[in-house]
Amino acid sequence: MSFLLTVAQAGPMSLTAAHTLDVDTARLDTLQQIEQRVLWLSTAMIHHANRVRPNTSGLKVGGHQASSASMVTIMTALWFEQLRSGDRVSVKPHASPVLHSLNYLLGRLDEKYLTTLRQFGGLQSYPSRSKDPDPVDYSTGSVGIGATAPIWGAVARRFVDAHYGPTGAGRQYSLVGDAELDEGAVWEAILDPGIAELGEVVWIVDLNRQSLDRVVPNIAARRLEKMFDAAGWQVITVKFGRLLESLFARPGGDALRSRILDMPNPEYQRLLRCTAGDIRTRLPGDGPRSGEIASLIADLDDQTLTAAIRNLGGHDLAALTQAYREIDDTRPTVIIAYTVKGHGLPTEGHPQNHSALLSHDEFDALATRLGMDPNAPWQRFAQDSDAGRLCVAAAQRLSRDDITAIDPPAVPGDIGRTPKGTATTQAALGRVLLDLSREAPDAAARVVTVSPDVSSTTNLGGWVNKVGVWSATERRNWFADDAETIMHWDERPSGRHVELGIAETNLVGLLGELGATWSRWGQPLFPIGVLYDPFVERALEPWSFGIYAGGQSILVGTPSGVTLAAEGGAHQSIKTPSIGIEQPGCISYEPAFAIDVEWTLLASMGRLGRPGGTSAYLRLSTRPVDQSLAAVPTDPAARERRRRQVVAGGYPLRRAPGARVTIAAMGAVLPEALAAADRLTEQGVPADVVCVTSPGLLFDAWQARQGHDAANTGADTWILDQLFPADRALPLVTVLDGHPHTLAFLANIQRVRATNLGVSRFGQVGSLDEVHRYHGLDTDSIVRAALDVSEGTGVAGFTGVSGITGAGS
Secondary structure, three states, X not given: OEEEEEEEOOOOOOOOOEEEEEEEHHHHHHHHHHHHHHHHHHHHHHHHHHHHOOOOOOOOOOOOHHHHHOOHHHHHHHHHHHOOXXXXXXXXXXXXXXXXXXXXXXXXOOHHHHHOOOOOOOOOOOOOOOOOOOOOOOOOOOOOHHHHHHHHHHHHHHHHHHHHOOOOOOOEEEEEEHHHHHOHHHHHHHOOHHHHHOOOEEEEEEEOOEOOOOEOOOOOHHHHHHHHHHOOOEEEEEOEOHHHHHHHOOOOHHHHHHHHHHOOHHHHHHHOOOOHHHHHHHOOOOOOOHHHHHHHHHOOOHHHHHHHHOOEHHHOHHHHHHHHHOOOOOOOEEEEEEOOOOOOOOOOOOOOOXXXXXXHHHHHHHHHHHOOOOOOOOOOOOOOOHHHHHHHHHHHHHOOOOOOXXXXXXXXXXXXXXXXXXXXXXXXXXHHHHHHHHHOHHHHOOXXXXXXXXXXXXXXXXXXXXXXXXXXXXXXXOOOOOOOOOOOOOEEOOOOEEEOOOOHHHHHHHHHHHOOHHHHOOOOOEEEEEEOHHHHHHHHHHHHHHHHOOOOOEEXXXXXXXXXXXXXXXXXXXXXXXXHHHOOXXXXXXXXXXXXXXXXXXXXXXXXXXXXXXXXXXEOOOOOEEHHHHOOOXXXXXXXXXXXXXXXXXXXXXXXXXXXXXXXXXXXXXXXXXXXXXXXXXXXXXEEEEEEOOHHHHHHHHHHHOOOOOOOOOOOOHHHHHHOOHHHOOOEEEEEOOOHHHHHHHHHOOOOOEEEEOOOOOOOOOOHHHHHHHHOOOHHHHHHHHHHHHHOOOXXXXXXXXXXXXXXX
């Protein structure tokens, strides 16, 4: 037995005003049983976390019953009718209980976890690929980031396919709340020129017209359709369900359709909270065709009328199934599904239902309506029932083989070359990559670089010329025969550099997915993203979230600091050194010399693409520095000792006999630190100079020494003794091209007097000498600070207690 279904279509791809689908009613009935069970389980999960489980702290537990309810039909139809094992799905954060309910019915989640939503060690607040006990394809929770992740997942998968063989077919789905489309990061991703070629990308927008606090007055599906269409996407709109479509076919139906489509969002939402009598009064409106609408609904009984007003396409299983079958895999697709927030719950459509929780009475009434027992809420379907058999079949269809990741190739610790002459740490980046391709081709073959339209200005030109630019399809290089073109832009699937538009969130979103290929498809990569350091803060949140989700990558910020003198305050980063310290799952380095870049970059690559791997952040400079100042040891054993120190966080660059003060400097200001040491020696105040390469690693070592290794970093404490031995517990001056608090903790290692120099105000345009003088980073300032602290006078922030500086010194 079957019936004909009508699905309203809108958007540029529409061939007709409606499509029809022959649907088996028995299967539809079974799907509806599953849909109702998913609604129940997701609601019960949140109810238990808030109303049943003891709350000893009194803090809000939370959960989103209404946001989950609006996604139940969309996800039921997707999981049980559409998905295949190779597909991946990013689920909107507030629908995590729906995802766990589906996994439970499919046998992928043990019942014991259903009572642990938002409990320590239990189900996470939002889907987490690394922390949840059941299968989660993409971590979500930070608005816009989870939505765009499948786009970058598609790029990463294509990259792996092109270089290491096929990983299998599969679409990349994003289930997105309409309010999430307010995020600029979403449109940055959608509009990137290369995305229109990714036909495996499918977004499903839960258009419930509500945000956290209100009904959004001006969400217009037609405007969204045009925006996606302009970006080259296929647009499918699922507006109405079967009941409303049947009414539209009656006399006055076209007037009713126009009335519903034209009314403001808040007015429609208000109808959802009305009795049948109020609907009869409000729905016709006061337009010229109100009489036709009144006549049409006059013949409807109250139950049908109230059901019709909430009969939107996003809650019609057959309508959604038809929409999924319309997907065109030659370009990205967006399905805009009209829904009701809180559909099927007492809170449906209420403007403040976002965090609303059902009362015990409401929960019991829901159980009665759905035929469930509130005292035994976690019932699966009987295996011999139609719903039980459908669950088993879906579980078998979606089953995936376990991924066995190959070991990443070994990365050499030292290529063996000693840089000469004058060079910048930024230029050293490109040189190391080229050296790696010659000395360790297997490791270099796993490197993929990414930048937002700054390849040439960040010294990646030689590397890009060598490895080519990745593109989903091969493109002709029209400048290949131009002798004056230095940088060759050869775009092909075998390229290993990915160039994006000027959008840092896209860069780090792709980095996160490239850094997860070892766990998704068993192929480890060494992703290196390069951007201007001032924009690290703009990219930080999505990059941090990518690390949280298991993506291992290297982020290079260059050029950095006020040392970029001529660019002025707009391009002079100040806070990024402390960001490197504070970012979990990341080791930060700020090399002073080209050899330090090589060693720290290679060490960082060696930590990628493996269980327990670690991301890295390198802060580089465009300041030319005399490389002889590095005083790289010529003895092989001494050179290896220096390399280990560089990788561990720092090294003693100069030990002065009878030293009375230590200058600990980082990055581009090492020349000033060494010059200051020379002048101090001339004045009878010999100075040690310590080159700090990673304040974060030194801080971890200091914490570990005190027994506070809460992050389980396993930090090596030996480096502290080599940098600041007890027999050289000297007054300390720290200096860096960044905020001075970054290195302030070093004084506490040996509990010495200290003063801390750095940048704590917006910069100025000028020559390097002028800018350094303005911020107190010049040689004179370092000398004055060293003289003051070595005599115990004039020390900013000095507490006078046991010679220990204050935290803000």
